[in-house]
Amino acid sequence: MNSNVQQILDTPIEFLKGVGPMRAEVLKKELSIFRFEDLLNNFPFRYYDKKEIRSISEVHSAMPNVLLRGRIVAVDMQGVGRAQRLTAVLQDDTGKIELVWFQGIKWVKEKVLKGFEYVVFGKPTIFSGRFNIAHPEIETVAQFEANLAEGIMPVYNSSEALKRKGLDSRGISKLTEILLKTVVQKIPENLPDNLIKKYRLLSHEQAFRNIHFPQNETLLHEAQKRLKFEELLFMQLQILRSKIYRAKKLKGIVFQTVGDNFNNFYNHYLPFELTNAQKRVVKEIRRDTCTGAQMNRLLQGDVGSGKTLVALLSMLIAIDNGYQTCMMAPTEILAQQHFNTISKFLGEMSLQVRLLTGSTKTAERKKIFSDLENGNIHILIGTHALIENAVQFKNLGLAVIDEQHRFGVQQRAQLWTKNHDIVPHVLVMTATPIPRTLAMTVYGDLDVSIIDELPPGRKPVKTVHYYDSKRLLVFAFMRDQIRQGRQIYVVYPLIEESETLDLKDLMDGYNSISRDFPLPDYQIGIVHGKMKPEIKDYEMQRFKEGKTHILVATTVIEVGVDVPNASVMVIESAERFGLSQLHQLRGRVGRGADQSFCILMSSFKLSQDARLRLETMVQTTDGFKIAEADLKLRGPGDIVGTRQSGIMDLKIASIVQDEAMVKTARIEAMEILSTDPNLSLPENATLQLQLRKMDSVSGNWGMIS
Numbered sequence: 273m274n275s276n277v278q279q280i281l282d283t284p285i286e287f288l289k290g291v292g293p294m295r296a297e298v299l300k301k302e303l304s305i306f307r308f309e310d311l312l313n314n315f316p317f318r319y320y321d322k323k324e325i326r327s328i329s330e331v332h333s334a335m336p337n338v339l340l341r342g343r344i345v346a347v348d349m350q351g352v353g354r355a356q357r358l359t360a361v362l363q364d365d366t367g368k369i370e371l372v373w374f375q376g377i378k379w380v381k382e383k384v385l386k387g388f389e390y391v392v393f394g395k396p397t398i399f400s401g402r403f404n405i406a407h408p409e410i411e412t413v414a415q416f417e418a419n420l421a422e423g424i425m426p427v428y429n430s431s432e433a434l435k436r437k438g439l440d441s442r443g444i445s446k447l448t449e450i451l452l453k454t455v456v457q458k459i460p461e462n463l464p465d466n467l468i469k470k471y472r473l474l475s476h477e478q479a480f481r482n483i484h485f486p487q488n489e490t491l492l493h494e495a496q497k498r499l500k501f502e503e504l505l506f507m508q509l510q511i512l513r514s515k516i517y518r519a520k521k522l523k524g525i526v527f528q529t530v531g532d533n534f535n536n537f538y539n540h541y542l543p544f545e546l547t548n549a550q551k552r553v554v555k556e557i558r559r560d561t562c563t564g565a566q567m568n569r570l571l572q573g574d575v576g577s578g579k580t581l582v583a584l585l586s587m588l589i590a591i592d593n594g595y596q597t598c599m600m601a602p603t604e605i606l607a608q609q610h611f612n613t614i615s616k617f618l619g620e621m622s623l624q625v626r627l628l629t630g631s632t633k634t635a636e637r638k639k640i641f642s643d644l645e646n647g648n649i650h651i652l653i654g655t656h657a658l659i660e661n662a663v664q665f666k667n668l669g670l671a672v673i674d675e676q677h678r679f680g681v682q683q684r685a686q687l688w689t690k691n692h693d694i695v696p697h698v699l700v701m702t703a704t705p706i707p708r709t710l711a712m713t714v715y716g717d718l719d720v721s722i723i724d725e726l727p728p729g730r731k732p733v734k735t736v737h738y739y740d741s742k743r744l745l746v747f748a749f750m751r752d753q754i755r756q757g758r759q760i761y762v763v764y765p766l767i768e769e770s771e772t773l774d775l776k777d778l779m780d781g782y783n784s785i786s787r788d789f790p791l792p793d794y795q796i797g798i799v800h801g802k803m804k805p806e807i808k809d810y811e812m813q814r815f816k817e818g819k820t821h822i823l824v825a826t827t828v829i830e831v832g833v834d835v836p837n838a839s840v841m842v843i844e845s846a847e848r849f850g851l852s853q854l855h856q857l858r859g860r861v862g863r864g865a866d867q868s869f870c871i872l873m874s875s876f877k878l879s880q881d882a883r884l885r886l887e888t889m890v891q892t893t894d895g896f897k898i899a900e901a902d903l904k905l906r907g908p909g910d911i912v913g914t915r916q917s918g919i920m921d922l923k924i925a926s927i928v929q930d931e932a933m934v935k936t937a938r939i940e941a942m943e944i945l946s947t948d949p950n951l952s953l954p955e956n957a958t959l960q961l962q963l964r965k966m967d968s969v970s971g972n973w974g975m976i977s
């Protein structure tokens with residue numbers, strides 16, 4: 273790009289005709305518009321269509337804005353001094369509405385004339401029982417029509433402060449028009465020719481022109497397509513470049529062989545045949561860990577798909593090559609369970625497996641630390657305690673992180689620094705499938721493996737939704753299941769803000785269940801996060817051993833707990849849980865061969881979103897579908913890790929609505945970087961330039977992880 277051109281685009285906004293220092297200040301403050309280019313990138317957030325002109329009789333106060341067309345039948349000055357205001361009455365075939373101005377009266381008086389036809393745009397409010405519109409945007413019908421070729425009018429974000437400076441949506445549109453005239457034919461292309469041809473994209477300049485002043489519906493659509501594609505492509509280039517960069521910078525450990533531990537376990541201790549999906553994923557991990565590059569892999573598999581075993585097999589490969597391994601879980605219960613499972617799996621094999629959590633006693637802790645540094649421990653399992661500074665491995669080769677959504681990117685990075693000169697491979701496991709578009713963006717620097725198959729013999733959990741009024745029916749069903757030898761979870765919400773209230777709900781629930789399921793026929797247990805760990809473990813253990821019939825609990829049992837004989841999950845106040853949480857909870861049942869059930873209890877009054885969540889749960893058990901629905905309902909902002917990822921800064925593309933384009937952009941970005949990783953070919957010069965610009969603005973978030 274010609275540096276002259278960039279100079280023009282970098283011109284401070286006050287130098288645009290019609291702006292000046294006062295307006296520049298509000299533009300900076302309210303819309304972060306500092307330079308010409310920022311104004312160019314300030315896209316309308318929606319468009320009005322001539323078709324959207326309403327009748328005055330249709331006006332109601334719930335309308336955010338309304339477009340009206342009519343004749344001014346009265347203009348009147350009222351009040352004196354500071355209370356002075358100008359009112360005008362607009363009339364169409366259906367009625368009249370008052371327009372009012374408190375400021376800029378002189379200007380309005382010259383412009384708004386009795387007897388002429390106008391188009392008015394603004395927010396209707398009720399004032400002394402009648403509708404009026406304060407400070408509407410107003411123009412003559414002739415102006416209005418001249419301004420829109422096919423009737424599409426941009427609407428820009430504005431604010432009170434901007435409006436006071438005459439920068440309502442129309443005012444901003446005027447400035448943008450001036451700017452476009454100033455930079456006409458000077459907006460550089462930032463995409464390579466071949467992409468523009470391949471996807472039949474508008475040029476950069478045409479796109480800007482039509483996003484601000486669409487000549488017609490088709491061109492507006494084309495402009496959006498071009499700008500979204502561009503935005504997503506650059507995002508993918510950033511993500512993939514940082515991935516390449518890391519692959520180059522970080523030396524991975526090479527696992528040369530698959531040795532005795534793996535083979536011995538596989539041939540003698542593995543209690544069942546691996547599913548094909550498990551086999552495939554183990555191969556993927558094997559392939560990754562022998563290349564010399566550091567593995568950074570996300571393993572997604574629905575609850576119960578057998579991720580633990582995949583982790584264990586991977587750890588055995590590391591151990592076969594003389595390295596230590598660790599596995600981090602989000603809760604103490606889960607860490608304990610992994611410890612038990614893995615110890616049991618390994619049976620008589622002479623491997624040292626240890627557990628380190630917050631409640632590990634000091635003496636034991638000391639012993640673990642020294643054994644770690646001596647290299648006497650092969651597998652260390654634990655909670656966050658694993659990333660404390662005191663934990664130093666002799667040679668950590670593989671770190672497994674279970675239930676990834678609980679950990680931030682930060683913690684992943686911390687684990688890597690455990691060794692000073694070598695970077696262990698990292699396997700991150702999650703049972704909350706991440707929608708593909710998110711996996712490509714937020715977690716775009718990870719490779720993804722998917723276990724898309726459950727071990728044989730599992731029946732999908734049957735899910736129903738009942739209102740609280742059906743409680744007796746549900747109790748009868750529970751009794752019947754217990755009679756058949758099954759066990760039941762009853763889960764209550766426990767949400768930080770109202771913990772005491774929730775705890776009361778839980779205790780009330782426990783008492784009521786204890787009444788309906790009395791001793792000695794029924795044994796009821798209870799667990800929640802506020803209990804002493806020993807008591808919690810005791811209760812969990814009793815349930816696991818089948819000594820309790822019903823376990824009343826909070827979401828502490830959400831992740832990982834594995835009791836195959838439990839076949840019913842009752843979720844109280846299900847409307848208060850998020851979708852992924854409901855899915856996790858449901859995953860606690862359906863682990864054995866029997867038909868399992870999930871009963872969602874809710875009050876009768878449900879918000880639209882809550883109803884959709886419960887309906888989704890009833891309709892599908894597919895974790896991917898649920899994750900997609902969750903993303904659509906909540907938007908990407910609520911999902912862990914998205915805030916720092918930059919996807920919230922997308923100006924025009926949406927990773928929810930433009931899913932297909934995210935994929936296309938990723939494929940193209942991969943293609944470009946695979947042939948030209950440094951973007952040094954002449955045809956990619958524009959890309960290189962744009963990325964540099966972006967890096968200097970954003971501080972390159974892509975490198976954070």
Ligand code: ADP
Pocket residue numbers: 544545546547550573574575576577578579580581703727728832834863
């Ligand atoms: P998750 O993916 O939810 O962590 P787990 O690893 O806890 O799942 O596995 C769920 C259950 O399935 C465990 O009891 C485990 O022993 C069992 N399992 C794992 N793989 C297989 C398999 N290939 N065949 C049969 N059962 C399996």
Ligand code: MG
Pocket residue numbers: 579580674832
């Ligand atoms: Mg698990």
